Amino acid sequence: MNYAGTMKFKVNEIFKSIQGESSFAGLDCAFVRLSGCNLRCSYCDTAYAYKAGRYMSIDEIVSKTASLDTHIIELTGGEPLWQPNTRELIDALVNLANGRARKTEPDIIKPRLLIETSGSMPIENINPDAVIIMDIKTPSSGCSQMMLLDNLNHIRPVDEIKFVIGDRKDYEYSRKMILDHRLTQRCGVLLSAVYGRIEPRKIIGWMLKDMLKARFQLQMHKYIWPVDKKGV
Ligand code: SF4
Numbered sequence: 001m002n003y004a005g006t007m008k009f010k011v012n013e014i015f016k017s018i019q020g021e022s023s024f025a026g027l028d029c030a031f032v033r034l035s036g037c038n039l040r041c042s043y044c045d046t047a048y049a050y051k052a053g054r055y056m057s058i059d060e061i062v063s064k065t066a067s068l069d070t071h072i073i074e075l076t077g078g079e080p081l082w083q084p085n086t087r088e089l090i091d092a093l094v095n096l097a098n099g100r101a102r103k104t105e106p107d108i109i110k111p112r113l114l115i116e117t118s119g120s121m122p123i124e125n126i127n128p129d130a131v132i133i134m135d136i137k138t139p140s141s142g143c144s145q146m147m148l149l150d151n152l153n154h155i156r157p158v159d160e161i162k163f164v165i166g167d168r169k170d171y172e173y174s175r176k177m178i179l180d181h182r183l184t185q186r187c188g189v190l191l192s193a194v195y196g197r198i199e200p201r202k203i204i205g206w207m208l209k210d211m212l213k214a215r216f217q218l219q220m221h222k223y224i225w226p227v228d229k230k231g232v
């Protein structure tokens with residue numbers, strides 16, 4: 001399909017690996033990493049995507065992503081909703097994933113587009129076939145005040161919310177958000193550890209003590225490849 005116009009997006013990298021996070025962890029995935037981010041989280045591991053990148057049309061992005069031939073596609077960043085007109089790019093990537101879904105034998109793993117966003121950009125009116133994996137930034141990120149609370153009105157059961165925990169204060173903040181907004185009744189909820197800042201078992205201990213109904217996760221790719229390796 002040809003997408004009209006001269007619309008271009010600054011792309012940091014497009015690569016194939018396995019999905020390292022969320023309930024889709026472990027599946028083959030094509031990552032489309034857009035450049036630029038409106039936040040500066042203390043633990044950011046993709047600072048290389050703040051500026052670097054090259055401009056690509058929607059057709060070029062779709063063509064490169066299609067060539068990677070994966071079940072899952074993830075639009076990430078930086079912050080993937082920060083550049084203008086990303087809804088059009090999302091529609092094109094959803095079409096690609098849906099085309100795959102129609103060709104594949106029906107099975108549990110349905111080809112999907114995932115969008116990994118920081119929670120600081122509006123998520124309303126995004127193509128309903130995309131799955132949104134949205135951070136709620138915790139205090140130690142230094143960016144929790146940038147969260148758009150209105151986004152919680154647009155989260156659906158198919159989506160997932162992620163808290164990245166660096167210390168006990170982050171955990172208490174996350175627990176309060178989960179309970180106050182009944183998040184576990186509305187979508188999947190993920191708790192993750194800031195790599196190298198906190199022992200994962202500490203968070204797990206707190207979760208078990210509180211019987212917190214959320215899914216603990218590790219950033220799988222950081223345990224498979226060197227932590228600062230790009231393109232994995
Ligand atoms: S939102 Fe993501 S890309 Fe942006 S600064 Fe925070 S961790 Fe880094």
